[in-house]
Amino acid sequence: MDAFEQMLVGALSVGTVLLFPALGELVSERSGVINLGTEGGMLAGAMTGVGVALGTGSLPLGLAxxxxxxxxxGLVHAVAVVRWRANQLASGLVVWFLVLGVTSVVGAGFYGEVVDPMAPIRIPFLADLPVVGTALFDQSPLVYLGYVLVPLTWWVVHRTRAGLVLCATGERPEVVLAAGRRPQLTRMVAVVTGGALAGLGGVALTLGSVGNWSDGMTNGYGFVAVAIVSFARWSPVWTMAGSYLFGFALAAGTVVQAHGVAVNQYVLDVLPYVLTVLALVLTSARGRWWGPESLRAAIGSSL
Incomplete structure (x- = not known):
């Protein structure tokens, strides 16, 4: 496998870690709620997945x-924002700090312990395709789950009644209420779903890739996932593209070092985040930063 193929494999693996929380944030924002606590959801999922897998010897139980x-x-954030009308940005940051502290204390009990991550599944014939075969079709089961969730999310959001109610709740909750629906319940479900997908992203990092837990190991990926959703203009397909782009940037640094190229480690570490910021700046400059009008207003006000 040459260097480019190794980068592609890494892009799919790391990109999937970002894809799940980004899709969850997309659903949450479609309902009109921004969740900066996505990083906390990832940390909770990463630590809990490893802890349960070590305690039970079962990867499926750890995943669940x-x-x-x-x-x-996600539920903590939903209750604070939807029921108690707390500021969305403040609530998300509080959730992140809370989970960061809890995982630091609880997770200390199994530092250094290793669990065998999910074995890759090779799809015959497709995995033999040149250049992209191994990257796309010899991966962890969670990578394949990502392939399924993207079109499923698009279909639910754009082609179902539930998706119509979700988007209408984010845009005009008073209209949803007049139609006999419950916008608060819709937002609660959307934010909890987003939190669950953030937890799945954390599991994809620990049980799907590295096989262990370390304090703060999500390394800001949850915030990157929030940024990717804005960059992608709330499109599941572009969210997938943005996630894999960030994953490629991370994988490129590792592969370059493995092939003996002398590059400053700090430059490699910061490159993916610089790409994310540039993408956001370009998107903002074209007038696409916050999208729905109600989402702009939601940042500084209660629901």
């Missing part, structure tokens, strides 16, 4: 527990 932990983090 990680998703549930992310959902709980």
């Amino acid at each position: 527990a990680g998703v549930a932990a992310g959902a709980v983090a």
Whole structure:
């Protein structure tokens, strides 16, 4: 496998870690709620997944527990914002700090312990395609799940009644209420779903890739996922593209070092984040930063 193929493999693996929370944030923002606590949901899922997998010896149970932990983090944010009308940005940051502290204390019990991550599944014939075969079709089951969730999210948001209610809640909640629906409930469900997907992203990092837990190991990916959604203009397909682009930038640094190219480590570490900021600046300059009018207003006001 040459260097470019190694970068592609890494792009899909790391990109999937970002894709799940980004899709969750997309659903949440479609309902009119921004969740900066996505980073906290990822941390909760990452730590809980490893802890349960180590305690039970079962990767599926660890996966389920990680998703549930992310959902709980999302529920805390949803209750604060939707029921208690707290400021969205402040609530998200509080959730992040809260989860960061809890995972630091609880996760200390299994520092250094290793769990075998999910084995890759090779799809015959397709995995033998030149250049892209191994990257696309010899991956962790969670990568394949990402392939499915993107079109599924697009279909739900754009082609179902539930998606119509979701988007209408983010744009004109008073119209949804007049139609006999419950915008508060819709927002609660959307934010909890986003938290669950953030937890799944954390599990994809630990059980799907590295196989262990370390304090703060999500390394800001949750905030990057929030940025990717804005860059992608709330499109599931572009969200996938942005996630894989960031994953490619991260993988490129590792592969370059592995091939003996002398590049400053700090430059490699900062490159993916610089790309994210540039993408956001370009998107903002074209007048596409916040999208729905109600979402702009939601940042500084209560629901």
